Amino acid sequence: MTDIPPTPPEDQADRFTRAREVQAVALLEDYVEMIGDLIVEMGEARVADLAARMGVAQPTATKAIARLKREGLATARPYRGVFLTEAGAALAERVRARHRVVVELLIAVGVPEKVAELDAEGIEHHVSDETLAAFEAFLKSR
Amino acid sequence: MTDIPPTPPEDQADRFTRAREVQAVALLEDYVEMIGDLIVEMGEARVADLAARMGVAQPTATKAIARLKREGLATARPYRGVFLTEAGAALAERVRARHRVVVELLIAVGVPEKVAELDAEGIEHHVSDETLAAFEAFLKSR
DNA sequence: CAGAAAGTATACCCATGGCTATTTTTAGGT
DNA sequence: ACCTAAAAATAGCCATGGGTATACTTTCTG
Ligand SMILES: [Mn+2]
Ligand SMILES: [Mn+2]
Ligand SMILES: [Mn+2]
Ligand SMILES: [Mn+2]
Numbered sequence: 001m002t003d004i005p006p007t008p009p010e011d012q013a014d015r016f017t018r019a020r021e022v023q024a025v026a027l028l029e030d031y032v033e034m035i036g037d038l039i040v041e042m043g044e045a046r047v048a049d050l051a052a053r054m055g056v057a058q059p060t061a062t063k064a065i066a067r068l069k070r071e072g073l074a075t076a077r078p079y080r081g082v083f084l085t086e087a088g089a090a091l092a093e094r095v096r097a098r099h100r101v102v103v104e105l106l107i108a109v110g111v112p113e114k115v116a117e118l119d120a121e122g123i124e125h126h127v128s129d130e131t132l133a134a135f136e137a138f139l140k141s142r
Numbered sequence: 143m144t145d146i147p148p149t150p151p152e153d154q155a156d157r158f159t160r161a162r163e164v165q166a167v168a169l170l171e172d173y174v175e176m177i178g179d180l181i182v183e184m185g186e187a188r189v190a191d192l193a194a195r196m197g198v199a200q201p202t203a204t205k206a207i208a209r210l211k212r213e214g215l216a217t218a219r220p221y222r223g224v225f226l227t228e229a230g231a232a233l234a235e236r237v238r239a240r241h242r243v244v245v246e247l248l249i250a251v252g253v254p255e256k257v258a259e260l261d262a263e264g265i266e267h268h269v270s271d272e273t274l275a276a277f278e279a280f281l282k283s284r
Numbered sequence: 285c286a287g288a289a290a291g292t293a294t295a296c297c298c299a300t301g302g303c304t305a306t307t308t309t310t311a312g313g314t
Numbered sequence: 315a316c317c318t319a320a321a322a323a324t325a326g327c328c329a330t331g332g333g334t335a336t337a338c339t340t341t342c343t344g
Contacts, residue, residue, distance in 0.1 A: 013194065013196060016172060016263060020332085047322060054155060054158050056158075059323080059324080060301070060303075062324090106273065109247065109251065118160055121157040122160070123265050128257060128261050130253065134253040135253075199334080200292070201294080202332060205331075209331095220293070286344095288343080289341085290342085291338100295337090296333100297333075299330105299332085300329105301329095301330090302328080305325085307322100307325090309321080311319085313316100313319095314316090
């Protein structure tokens with residue numbers, strides 16, 4: 001009869017480490033998605049519009065764009081708009097698709113639409129590929 | 143025939159503002175939950191154990207405890223353990239219950255248990271009371 | 285009960301992501 | 315064309331949350 005080995009602390013720590021890593025990219029994900037939206041809706045992504053939609057001051061958006069550039073997700077020419085790189089556009093597409101699935105799943109299990117939209121904005125970033133696949137399977141099989 | 147009024151930018155911004163607010167309390171929630179766990183399992187919550195389980199260096203845990211004290215969620219006597227206040231214990235209980243429900247819901251929609259545990263650690267903080275209620279109703283009605 | 289080991293606090297460092305105030309550039313109107 | 319208004323960049327501030335290195339207590343052990 002073997003005892004159940006107690007979970008070692010560093011294993012337990014993994015989930016927190018993961019959550020912290022996710023948090024670090026969450027902002028980038030929301031920005032690339034929003035830049036993509038603006039380009040589609042407006043033909044271009046201006047810093048002022050980006051800031052307004054993200055609910056931050058304009059210099060905050062400018063700094064976020066600087067980070068996107070560093071990460072190779074966006075380009076920008078001073079006083080002109082912001083553009084997505086290949087990588088940025090690809091990320092935006094994945095993020096947009098995941099966002100949709102998360103909202104749909106929440107609605108499917110009975111969350112009111114408005115609330116689903118609100119909560120999904122934070123939840124989405126923590127949804128792994130495996131969880132996303134499970135969500136899609138669940139939605140299909142209803 | 144009225145057009146559908148386009149969502150004003152500041153409304154869109156609300157969800158991002160909310161996500162940022164949630165993020166600010168997420169760490170506190172995980173710490174109080176873990177402090178509660180340690181007290182139950184070990185009889186006391188030591189800084190070193192807390193740090194190990196959270197996956198951070200010891201001074202990082204010490205600083206987090208300072209913040210918990212400031213927020214009225216914990217007390218601590220130097221070189222002795224950490225304790226929860228009434229408010230801290232109440233928060234820990236709510237957080238623990240919510241965590242369980244989120245994990246169960248993920249499993250219920252087909253997410254593998256291991257993955258559910260991982261993803262839930264981040265997701266839980268973004269689950270509003272309304273969404274939590276919907277999750278509970280869904281789990282009950284299966 | 286003295287010395288060593290372990291645990292904790294403290295002092296600094298860094299990056300992120302908010303902000304306001306100000307400067308610089310671009311765009312528009314007369 | 316010029317002047318002005320709007321947009322964007324820059325500078326400088328703050329809090330948070332991560333880290334190392336080191337000092338200080340407490341605890342254990344011979
Ligand atoms: Mn989001
Ligand atoms: Mn989103
Ligand atoms: Mn958590
Ligand atoms: Mn948790």
